[in-house]
Amino acid sequence: MARAAIPGRLTWQLARVVELVAETDRTKSIVLDAPAWARHQAGQHVDVRLTAPDGYQAQRSYSIASAPEDAHLMLTVEEIDDGEISPYLTEELRAGDDLELRGPIGGYFVWDSVQPGPLQLFAGGSGIVPLRAMLRHRAATGSTTPARLLYSARSLQDVIYRRELLESPGDSGVDVAVALTRSWPEEWTGHRGRVDERLLDAEAWPAGDQPWIYICGPTGFVESISQRMVQRGHPPDRIKTERFGPTSG
């Protein structure tokens, strides 16, 4: 069970659930108090491990939604049909429960506000989670790095952190564009349908601005966007990708 964490070494540790927040019909944020937590970087993730009474264990990776500067560690989990872990996290878990996790993990899909150059974020569905951590990190550090987020979701109801993203003040230096791919309200003035060339022309930094590009979402979304950004002249080493899929449940 919980062992004393050795600095610099990655081990499993217990975190206590402080609060659960419903973000959409299918996603919940888990706010955690993790006493042995090492400060993370925006974009990193954790592994969560569940142990059944008979000793059976299963684990999955989840992106960290909170900024390093936030008071609590927060994960946001989408419930996957027939998932082994996510239905427990979104339906059964309660405030006061302990959760076993390992992290922070990863050093490739991370962004630090001291990194020079504009920030271009692409999110497909719950791929918004690590990008939200980057935007919060940007805000918390008072960074003036201009940022653009292009977020593809099935419908307005599926947009995670909707209020935070869509009702942020226009002078924040962050431009948010949402593409709704399956259904949209009649009065919707944003993009309708999948991310296309016209939307990329209008909303994405051109290669000449030398942005750092982060793409997170289902495999097909990530492949499609990353290929098109390379075609648009962005150097591949400026494009960072993180894929998730049905096995992420």
Place this chain on the structure above:
Amino acid sequence: MDEHTLDGNAIAGPLHQHLGREMTAARATCGHCGKTFVLAELVVYARAPGSVGRCRHCESVVLVVTEFRDTIRIHWNRFALAEPPTP
């Protein structure tokens, strides 16, 4: 690549715990095709018992990671770290 594949970010946890350092930003060379890339770019099949990592360029299996309770095993198959990862 089919929709069910992930990438090297998905095996960051066991790699870090087993090797004692962050590995996804580390560059490595595939011994099958000679291409160099960072571990985060591996094509990862996570539905097998254990995770299978393939080279994104030639699709050869370059590593297999299994984790059972607190035992992590990594089998490397003609895959060489090209440079140490940045700390």
